Amino acid sequence: MLANGKIIKINSDTFTVKVNEEIFETKSRGKFRNLKIKPLVGDNVLINKDDKVIEEVLPRDNYLLRPLVANIDIALIVTSITEPNINLALLDKLISIITINKIEPVIIWTKLDLVNKDELKEIKKLSKYYESIGIRNFTNEKFKKIKKYLSKKVVTVCGQTGAGKSSLINKFNKNLNLATDTISDALGRGKHTTRIVELFNIDNFYIVDTPGFSSIDIGEYSKEEIKNSFIEFRDITCKYNDCMHIKESGCEVIKLVNNNKILQSRYANYLSFIKELK
Ligand SMILES: Nc1nc2c(ncn2[C@@H]2O[C@H](COP(=O)(O)OP(=O)(O)OP(=O)(O)O)[C@@H](O)[C@H]2O)c(=O)[nH]1
Ligand SMILES: [Mg+2]
Ligand SMILES: [Zn+2]
Incomplete structure (x- = not known):
């Protein structure tokens, strides 16, 4: 029988799925490997309660x-x-x-x-x-x-x-x-x-x-994404629309950094993230 549940724990190849108040220890189907889908904790899934397998990973809001x-x-x-x-x-x-x-x-x-x-x-x-x-x-x-x-x-x-x-x-x-x-x-x-x-x-x-870490990779993101993720830059209008706030003339962000209106460490980190991108 099929049921909707949520993955609450993954321990090597065992996926613990909660269906209402019931817990099922399930395995994942080989087809996910071919589809390059890795079921994650927090995923909503369709499981087969009898075979104890995950049949489908439902669309994610985010991950x-x-x-x-x-x-x-x-x-x-x-x-x-x-x-x-x-x-x-x-x-x-x-x-x-x-x-x-x-x-x-x-x-x-x-x-x-x-x-x-x-x-x-x-x-x-x-x-x-x-x-x-x-x-x-x-x-x-x-x-x-x-x-x-x-x-x-x-x-x-x-x-x-x-x-x-x-x-x-x-x-x-x-x-x-x-x-x-x-x-x-x-x-x-x-x-x-x-x-x-x-x-x-x-x-x-x-x-x-979740287990901790000491570093994290941002190589997969674009310059635009990193720029937009600095919330305090969003409403600032520079001379050039596509200003990356690096060393452009008429950059309002740089002015605000120099006036201590934008945190120096935030701006320094922004510059280093942009450098880190592939
Ligand atoms: N003095 C003090 N110690 C703390 C505080 N919060 C956590 N600790 C201690 O810091 C140590 C590490 O805490 P954990 O909760 O294991 O840290 P974690 O982030 O879960 O670490 P990982 O699971 O390894 O990523 C433990 O000895 C805690 O008792 C705090 O606010 N003050
Ligand atoms: Mg911990
Ligand atoms: Zn700018």
Whole structure:
């Protein structure tokens, strides 16, 4: 018998599919490999309940490659201030990729308890800037507020290894008890604690825990896409319509950067992303 469900977990070649409140451990059909379709966590699928196979992957609203998830409303970019060190290039890159894929980025700052007042002030400034361009910011201490914001959404976490993604999800629901770990090796690079991508239902929203990473590739995107993903550039009119805001004369973006109206680090990251494109 055929039924509609959602993939909530993938562990090597086993796809866990939730059909209403029932769980099925299924395999994927060989035909997907030929069609170059890889079923993802978050995918809505048609399964054969008797054979326990996925018959069809239904059309996606969107998907991300890192983390590998589909049909997402909100991506929480979990950003630690320290341990691992704050990485604004990774943050801005994730904002761009998430925005290009028509998902809402939300910043979650973590490990505020580990830094001094001056560093906290810097984070407040950053947070204010990102809010001013329309991106919601929360600290992980405000998990009740975050929970409220996620109401009725399908959410993924993303960000550096050891930033506190699983810890945050545990705060949402203590019964989950997801594995978390401290930064282990001398280089300060965390070991991956989360290995499997898995979707959890918490109250009235869904959230995916995913393994962290330290870098991400944007080579597949176009210059235009990257430019448009910098939300604060969108309403600025330069002398030339197709201005890339790099070194053109009469560029209003560059003026705003020089006047500190656009965050210097954002603009520097923009230039480096454009250079990174193929
Ligand atoms: N002091 C402090 N420690 C935190 C905070 N958030 C998380 N941690 C700790 O940071 C370590 C890493 O947290 P995890 O939740 O495992 O990080 P993760 O992002 O899930 O890491 P991966 O799954 O490996 O990508 C754990 O020891 C947590 O207890 C925080 O706000 N403050
Ligand atoms: Mg984790
Ligand atoms: Zn310009």
